[in-house]
Amino acid sequence: MNKAIIEVINLKKYFEVGDMVVQALKGVNLKIMKGEFVAIMGASGSGKSTMLNILGCLDKPTAGEYKLDGISVADLSRNQLAELRNEKLGFVFQSYNLLTRTSALENVELPLFYNDRIKSKERKERAIAALESVGLADRMHHMPNQLSGGQQQRVAIARSLVNDPVVILADEATGNLDTKTSYEIMELFQRLNSDKGKTIVFVTHEADIARLTSRNIIFRDGWVIKEQIVEDRLIASEMLKSLPVGEHEV
Amino acid sequence: MNYFNLLRIAKNALMRNKFRAFLTMLGIIIGVASVIAMLGIGQGSKKSIQDQVASMGSNMVFIMPGSQQRGGVMMGNSSSQSLKLADLDAIKQQCVNVSAVSPEVRTSGQVVFGNENWPTSIYGSNTEYLDIKKFGIESGRMFTDREITSLAKVCLIGKTIIEKILPKGMDPIGQTIRFKNIPMKVIGVLKEKGENSFGQDQDDLLIAPYTTVQRRFLAIDYIQGIFTSAISESKADAAIEEIQAVMRKQHKISKPEDDDFRVMSQSELIKTFTSVSDILTTLLGAIAGISLLVGGIGIMNIMYVSVTERTREIGLRMSIGGKGRDILMQFLIESTLLSVVGGVVGILFGYLISAVVGSMMGWPVVIMTQSVVVSFFVCSAIGIFFGWYPAKKASNLNPIDALRYE
Ligand SMILES: Nc1ncnc2c1ncn2[C@@H]1O[C@H](COP(=O)(O)OP(=O)(O)OP(=O)(O)O)[C@@H](O)[C@H]1O
Ligand SMILES: [Mg+2]
Numbered sequence: 001m002n003k004a005i006i007e008v009i010n011l012k013k014y015f016e017v018g019d020m021v022v023q024a025l026k027g028v029n030l031k032i033m034k035g036e037f038v039a040i041m042g043a044s045g046s047g048k049s050t051m052l053n054i055l056g057c058l059d060k061p062t063a064g065e066y067k068l069d070g071i072s073v074a075d076l077s078r079n080q081l082a083e084l085r086n087e088k089l090g091f092v093f094q095s096y097n098l099l100t101r102t103s104a105l106e107n108v109e110l111p112l113f114y115n116d117r118i119k120s121k122e123r124k125e126r127a128i129a130a131l132e133s134v135g136l137a138d139r140m141h142h143m144p145n146q147l148s149g150g151q152q153q154r155v156a157i158a159r160s161l162v163n164d165p166v167v168i169l170a171d172e173a174t175g176n177l178d179t180k181t182s183y184e185i186m187e188l189f190q191r192l193n194s195d196k197g198k199t200i201v202f203v204t205h206e207a208d209i210a211r212l213t214s215r216n217i218i219f220r221d222g223w224v225i226k227e228q229i230v231e232d233r234l235i236a237s238e239m240l241k242s243l244p245v246g247e248h249e250v
Numbered sequence: 251m252n253y254f255n256l257l258r259i260a261k262n263a264l265m266r267n268k269f270r271a272f273l274t275m276l277g278i279i280i281g282v283a284s285v286i287a288m289l290g291i292g293q294g295s296k297k298s299i300q301d302q303v304a305s306m307g308s309n310m311v312f313i314m315p316g317s318q319q320r321g322g323v324m325m326g327n328s329s330s331q332s333l334k335l336a337d338l339d340a341i342k343q344q345c346v347n348v349s350a351v352s353p354e355v356r357t358s359g360q361v362v363f364g365n366e367n368w369p370t371s372i373y374g375s376n377t378e379y380l381d382i383k384k385f386g387i388e389s390g391r392m393f394t395d396r397e398i399t400s401l402a403k404v405c406l407i408g409k410t411i412i413e414k415i416l417p418k419g420m421d422p423i424g425q426t427i428r429f430k431n432i433p434m435k436v437i438g439v440l441k442e443k444g445e446n447s448f449g450q451d452q453d454d455l456l457i458a459p460y461t462t463v464q465r466r467f468l469a470i471d472y473i474q475g476i477f478t479s480a481i482s483e484s485k486a487d488a489a490i491e492e493i494q495a496v497m498r499k500q501h502k503i504s505k506p507e508d509d510d511f512r513v514m515s516q517s518e519l520i521k522t523f524t525s526v527s528d529i530l531t532t533l534l535g536a537i538a539g540i541s542l543l544v545g546g547i548g549i550m551n552i553m554y555v556s557v558t559e560r561t562r563e564i565g566l567r568m569s570i571g572g573k574g575r576d577i578l579m580q581f582l583i584e585s586t587l588l589s590v591v592g593g594v595v596g597i598l599f600g601y602l603i604s605a606v607v608g609s610m611m612g613w614p615v616v617i618m619t620q621s622v623v624v625s626f627f628v629c630s631a632i633g634i635f636f637g638w639y640p641a642k643k644a645s646n647l648n649p650i651d652a653l654r655y656e
Contacts, residue, residue: 058569058650079573085649086571097566097653101266111570113255159570 011064042219090160278592281545285625286600288538292531374463390438565652585637
């Protein structure tokens with residue numbers, strides 16, 4: 001448990017908008033260990049998404065160093081980055097980003113299509129297994145528009161799992177969901193973290209969601225201002241039970 | 251990335267948006283089909299004119315009275331009486347490239363049998379006329395030289411007139427019909443020739459000895475045209491020159507611009523008429539070009555409209571590990587599939603339209619290889635380019651920028 005999966009040193013990200021330069025990240029240092037479940041918190045505009053996109057190799061930092069699983073990302077070509085995303089990372093978006101008119105199963109299979117080593121039989125088996133682990137095996141032939149928001153997000157989580165990544169990155173994965181569904185998704189993440197030992201980095205600005213993780217990193221204005229271990233960690237499955245009956249139906 | 255996977259991805263992406271795929275293909279189909287059909291129709295009409303004119307006798311050379319210009323002054327009607335029987339004899343004797351010669355005089359009027367009547371034309375000629383103009387006799391016989399000398403009131407009859415004025419089933423041979431009130435005995439029936447490409451019914455005529463038409467119907471002693479056969483199609487030009495020389499000697503004309511006659515060959519006639527249909531073809535070609543443009547713009551539109559959606563899709567594909575070249579290949583395969591399928595369907599449609607129009611108009615179906623090749627390649631090129639280009643741009647973005655594209 002003492003191996004660093006993510007190591008970020010003095011990382012900066014500037015956006016140029018017209019003549020203005022927006023300093024989204026001003027020099028962030030981070031270290032996330034294998035098996036951790038980390039919540040990144042902070043006010044809107046503090047740079048959480050920017051940080052996560054860089055961690056997910058979806059965007060490049062302006063300056064600084066980022067090591068993922070011991071690999072220095074700055075040295076990699078576009079194709080190597082694509083391979084890295086394909087094999088080591090799973091990304092869950094706030095808006096699900098599923099392919100429309102494409103079955104849940106095919107959506108989950110998608111990352112494996114871009115991995116030549118995986119044959120079609122294995123691809124399908126792994127996709128089904130991933131859907132089972134998010135509790136949607138019975139919905140695998142449904143299209144996204146035939147699924148609820150929570151179910152769509154589960155499909156997206158299954159997709160992020162299917163390549164057996166070293167880190168799952170989630171940007172406000174519960175942001176579009178109601179309380180009960182949010183807890184259900186968090187329960188899933190907690191299970192992936194504790195049972196399968198997945199490292200998870202989770203962006204949220206909801207304090208009660210953050211209390212379900214093991215460590216919180218708080219951003220402000222492009223800086224990390226505080227890091228804290230969650231002392232009284234909550235369990236999502238218990239939270240679900242304690243929800244007032246009927247709230248979901250309202 | 252293996253190609254089987256890419257093909258599956260491309261196929262799935264197309265199936266996911268069948269309507270878009272259909273619209274893109276429609277642009278290509280319209281573009282290709284219209285070019286092929288338009289040019290096919292133009293060429294078909296040209297070919298049919300050529301065939302028709304050739305069926306009137308491709309080695310035919312004929313002389314018409316021509317407007318006579320003296321010092322720029324039109325000499326008016328006198329020129330229309332410029333052809334004489336003496337000219338005919340001179341041509342017959344002096345032109346080695348000419349094998350048959352016949353005068354032609356004609357007039358129109360009502361033909362009557364019993365209570366039926368029908369407006370038609372009578373053509374006066376000698377015995378060689380049928381061969382020169384490629385008429386055949388179905389039953390009965392041609393008139394004889396004796397009948398020509400005696401101004402006999404005999405005629406050959408076309409199928410249309412039989413249909414219009416004779417009772418069904420009656421044998422026309424031996425019947426007496428009246429043309430312009432003069433009784434004419436039918437001695438032969440002409441073989442059916444059908445309409446020519448100008449819609450003129452070639453079976454709506456009577457043929458009689460030229461003397462009969464000259465004296466009994468018109469009371470003239472000149473002739474209205476001289477029809478000849480060159481000894482072969484390739485000698486038609488030589489025949490024209492010979493005839494011109496003979497005619498100038500006959501008419502005592504020293505300069506060609508003083509000619510009071512015109513000598514034309516069937517092949518020249520073909521050129522005259524096909525030049526008309528060449529204009530038609532050019533016009534249709536222009537329309538086809540516009541359709542191609544419209545089809546092309548349609549393709550661009552569809553491709554462009556779907557860029558936003560597809561850029562996000564590209565962002566997603568990149569974020570889960572798709573490489574730039576995988577994505578480009580996918581889009582290239584997609585747009586190539588659409589273009590090729592659309593192109594092939596377009597070719598079939600173009601052929602079908604040409605065939606339908608051709609069969610309605612009685613034209614042969616002419617499909618020009620160039621129109622197929624050009625339209626296919628132009629449409630495919632547009633389709634493939636506009637499928638590929640946005641993908642190229644999108645796959646150069648950072649995945650996150652492609653995902654957020656709007
Ligand atoms: N593509 C971009 N171009 C220009 N500026 C950007 C871009 N992306 C982010 N920013 C700016 O960077 C800063 C950090 O944005 P970021 O999206 O990381 O915030 P956040 O912490 O995720 O906020 P929220 O909680 O609202 O999602 C903001 O000021 C934002 O305007
Ligand atoms: Mg954000």
